[in-house]
Amino acid sequence: MFFILVASTVVVLAASVWAVRRATKPLGMFGEAAERLGRDVNAPPLVGSGPLEVERAAHAFNRMQEQVQRMIRDRTQMLGAISHDLRTPLTRLRLRAELIEDEEQQRKTIADLEEMQAMIAAALGFARDEAVVEQAAPLDLAALLQTICDEAADAGADVIYDGPEHARCIGRPTTLKRALADLVENAVRYGDRARVTLAIEPTRLRISVDDDGPGMPAAELERVFQPFYRLESSRSRATGGVGLGLALVRAAIDAHGGQVELTNRPGGGLRAMVLLPLSIGAAS
Template sequence: MQVAVTWTFFEEHWDTVTARLSESVAGDVAMMTSLYQSQPGRFEEMSRQAYDTMGLSVDLREGDVLPTARRTAFFRALDRALRRALSNTLDEEFWFDTTRYPEYVDIRVAVDEGVLRFIVVREHVFATTGHIFLLWIIGTTSLLTAVSVIFIRNQVKPIRQLAEAAEAFGRGQDRERFKPAGAREVRQAAHAFIDMRQRLIRHMEQRTALLAGVSHDLRTPLTRLRLQLALMPASEEREAAMKDLSEMEAALEEYLAFARGQAGEEPGAVNLTALCYEIGEDVRREDGGDIALEIEDGLVIRGRAAPLKRALTNLVQNGRAFGEHVVLSASRTESRIEVAVDDDGPGIPEPQRAEAFKAFSRLDESRNANRKGVGLGLAIARDTARAHGGDIRLEESELGGLRAVLSLPA
């Protein structure tokens, strides 16, 4: 806007006024030159009249010639306006200098006897208020820009704090010192966020208490059943019942893990390198499974160790359930840490990979009871990844099966 105003001022006002003043002075110079050439004997009288009536200081320099050097003003538009006006009114050669004297303009015209030199007050030739206007424009623009930057930064800061608080809460890091600030609409959004956070916290506390009660109520009868089966004589029916009971306990643990989510642990530094080696040792210790480890050293993130171990364990168990060979690898990129589980099983077709992340989905409508699990492994793993600011993606493995990649911010 300021540039448009400045352009309009110089184009419509300042340039026009300067052109009119230059034309007026050029006319006076042309008239005095013509009078001198027609009546050279009256030069002294004419020079006095020119000074008294037009403010022109006229001097005849006999035998002198016009200078050849040209000095250009900073605002070249001034020189162009004066040169155009003198060219239109004078037939003689001329020279002028607008830079030597701060308050005056030196104009020289070639005549037969030498050079007529005119000293003209600068205000009579140019509109001298242009630089003042520019100073005002630059000053006000700088002031308004500074005020705008300060104002916008003060308005953006509460929005950024609200975004950081929401992101931290999504990762399970509650910021107690967050206070609403900024414009009315921003404070309204902040109050709505605080209310929502309190409702979610109450919901999670109630869910945790409910899960603790459900876990106790279900584990007690299952323990009694296991004890009664252990006291019964060995038989095929007893072994089948023990197997069913083990599956019920495993399903119960998986349901509780899915419902419990990230509750019960404060975030801290998690050594993913040590965690991956621990998972590999657990697999070998449980059933001597074949799992290869390709883990980079020094992989540390901020998060919750137990949910991350549960998520990676689910990915490894999925790979071992459908493949004979499993590879657990972990490496760092520029800004992320990726933990991948590769297997040589049948894999998952690309159209069904989104369905695989849904809770209780086992990619077969019959839910074959011979297949271990209840379809919560990938759902739990993805919820854990997203709670830590990351995600899980499924790809085709180089081993021929499925590749599950847990990507976390470094």
């Protein structure tokens, strides 16, 4: 009697575990698909098989992905079109500015127009880049960082690399090079020098770009990732950029399933830290 009771309890338990697993398996699939979509909006659509409800949910998920793709495409096209169309009237204004007699007014007007032209060129570049998705490939991140540092040093900047000679991972080489070079450029431009360190961790690579500049108020550390956002102190700088660098860095690192954040270093200066999974899609 006792034996029958134990046996039936075991059977009921096993059946319950099997039923719960079967019922919750699609949830895991949706979770993974949502993560994939966050990293790459052009990820392949979900193939839902099983109960009717799961198939319906997969269908709805794929429709949502298509809508997001269309929205991004439309927005990028609009950004490109507006920027492109603004170029002609701006060129006309630039010619008219040459006729302004007051020298001071003329200099200021031309400077403003040049700033607008630079922003438009950057917006067009941004729109073009978003349309192209580079293929991921095996690469040596240590070698890539050393090249960035050597190129910056050749241009006269105070930049050093401190880390292993090789660090293999999977990524989009040109996208990553531009993003990491942007962080080095910021460190040199706003913080006088860049010290780039690389650490290989079990599932990810940790890159830090440190400088000796003024850092920034805590409230700005996240805000500077917004497109065209610049701090007041750098607006007036003749050497300043347009404020797209960090927005592109975040887009590039997000697309690799990584993270990027800025912190003020305890001893002064800013640190840009990037965490990059060893392969796109690996847990970070």
